[in-house]
Amino acid sequence: MANKTPLYQAHVDANARIVDFGGWDMPLNYGSQIDEHHAVRQDAGMFDVSHMTVVEVTGGEAKAYLRYLLANDVDKLKESGKALYSGMLNEEGGVIDDLIVYYLTDTHYRVVVNASTRDKDLAWMENVAQQFDVAIEERVDVAMIAVQGPNAIEKAQSIMSDEQKAAVAGLKPFVAAQAGDLFVARTGYTGEDGYEIMAPDAKGIEFWNQLAAAGVKPCGLAARDTLRLEAGMNLYGHDMDETVSPLEANMGWTIAWEPEDRDFVGRKALTKQKAQGAPRKLIGLVLEDKGIMREGQEVIVNDEVVGVVTSGTMSPTTGKSIAMARVNRSLQEEQVLVQIRKKQLSARVVKPSFVRKGESLI
Amino acid sequence: MSQIPAELKYVSSHEWIRDEGDGVVTIGITDHAQELLGDVVFVDAPEVDSEVDAEDEIAVVESVKAASDIYAPLAGTIIEVNEELEDSPELVNSDPYGDGWMFKMKLADAGDMDSLLSAEEYADEIAED
Structure with a gap:
């Protein structure tokens, strides 16, 4: 039995062509993936990304844990809501997954990893967590919607309450804010401006329908793929995997070499590869x-x-x-x-x- | 539900065949095939005057998503290709049985037409997918 996101019925009702993606029944397109692609480049489109795995990392050593777990350094995150893109590596320096981590407080980070790698990611995170005072908890009660395009922010704000609008006003790229029951991040996977929004399941369905009414075009995985490729963004399992180091995948910028005394999983292997040349x-x-x-x-x-x-x-x-x-x-x-x-x-x-x-x- | 015009013949690899008389047939891909492919963005047409056998891979239709081979439904000679598709491959999606036709063949043996599927038989085939 395939997993279904809270928005599954909305996709079926919109005549989506549904395909299996990493064990999830997801919309491939709603007719024309090219029309959906252009909507995101020229106006605003939205994607159901509820299949992605949201993990709450909490505890006294949450920061120390993530500084060891990830190649990028969460110590760069000083402002609540600030996000960081990083690879999670194995000891050989291969990419177990790429992810986004949001800093909420020193004892609470939110991590979003890929759906197709959920099981191995959680196992790895749990395994590394044994050495730290930290709790790893997967969130299964959230819908996630990416609203992307030159008009995405304006259209998304048009259906927010005044309090929510105030909460997201002036949100900088790669920063998130809690706006009522919405967690709104100015991030994306298309090369356009926009938000990625987490909401409780029921609220997510309501928000999706309101966005559709506001003229935001539902877009499927097929358009998501052409958009991210045009933007030069890697897709896990294709452009990198456990046999590929970040240095071989245009992810060198995500490796925080400084401070030199920060150890992280894969550092030794990467240091050697960097010295020899990938x-x-x-x-x-x-x-x-x-x-x-x-x-x-x-x-x-x-x-x-x-x-x-x-x-x-x-x-x-x-x-x-x-x-x-x-x-x-x-x-x-x-x-x-x-x-x-x-x-x-x-x-x-x-x-x-x-x-x-x-x-x-x- | 995809359209399957009753007056056409079909093969299970999702090409349709229209009998134009004198052993000449027009060939394209079915509505069902274009739905599976999604937006068609490139058609690599066969060479005019080339001789082909039944089930030869003679053309490629590429959607954004994937490349798909087009097979010669019967033996014969390619006599014309739809040059409109070079600039407007999306015709394969919008009008698969009309302006989205792919090529015309002169059959080696017009009697071969009898081996093709009827609309009803093709409908049964895709219902099993």
């Missing part, structure tokens, strides 16, 4: 011929396979096929070939960030 790197590709790059296709230079596409699609905003690919670190070429079915097609190497705030960067 063997691979993640690049962006833009296809110059007609076709579409897909995960698993080989990247070729001078008849040699130098890497593999980790995510590829047709980018609705640019009209071009874009991809992320993991290649040998030594690759310097600005042009490569991608083996697409029976053909080798030409692609240009770019920074893996293709669209930002509605504008093409390629």
Whole structure:
């Protein structure tokens, strides 16, 4: 029996095409994923992300625990509601998952991890927690809605009470605030401005319906994938996994090397890899011929396979096929070939960030 | 419910076949197939004048989500491809049995048409999916 989010019935009622995603029945699209994609780039769209796993970390050593658990350093978080993106690594420096952690108080942090990795994440977090005075508790009573797009904040605020509006007024990027029974974070996975909002189940359904009435377009997982790829954001299990270090996945910026005396899981392995140079790197590709790059296709230079596409699609905003690919670190070429079915097609190497705030960067 | 016009023939790989007379057929993908694929963004058409066997992979239709092979339903020669699809691949979604047609073939043996599925038989096939 697949898991269903509190918003499942709303998706069915909106004629969503439902697919299994990590054990959850989720909307793939509500008709056209391209229309949904454009709605987020040009206006406002919303995603049910209630399947994601919310974990409350509490206790006297909550901060010490997370400083050891994560490659990024939660000690950077000083303001209540401030969020941090980090990898959670294994001892070899491989990425167990990527996550967002919100600082609420010194003894209370909220962590959001991926749905598809829930079981191993919780097991790992529990295991590491044994050395600390800390409690790990999964929240199963919350709906989570991402409202994204240039008009997302305005439309979301239009259905908030005056008290809620006051609570979120002037909220900075990567900061969250409690607004009545809504936990509102100015974060997202699309490259657009917007909120990710947690609410108690029943309130979440009400909020979803109000957003729809306010003209926010329901968007499925398919649009979520093209949006995040255009924005150059990694998808766990595709662009990185336990065999890949953050240095090989464009996540070097999420490793807090300072202070040097902070130990964290994977630090030793990463330090060694950094000194030697990571063997691979993640690049962006833009296809110059007609076709579409897909995960698993080989990247070729001078008849040699130098890497593999980790995510590829047709980018609705640019009209071009874009991809992320993991290649040998030594690759310097600005042009490569991608083996697409029976053909080798030409692609240009770019920074893996293709669209930002509605504008093409390629 | 997807549309399955009664006057067309079908194969279980979700292509439809329209008999144009004189051993010429028009081929496209069914409404059910386009629904499964989602937004079509690229059609890699077969070469005109190429000779193909039944069940050969002769074209590719790509949606945002995935690439899907198109098979020759019968043996014959490709005589025309729908060039509109190069600039407007979305016609495959909006009008799969009309403007979204993919290519025309001259059959090696017009009698082969008898081996194709009727609308009713195709409806039964997809009901089992």
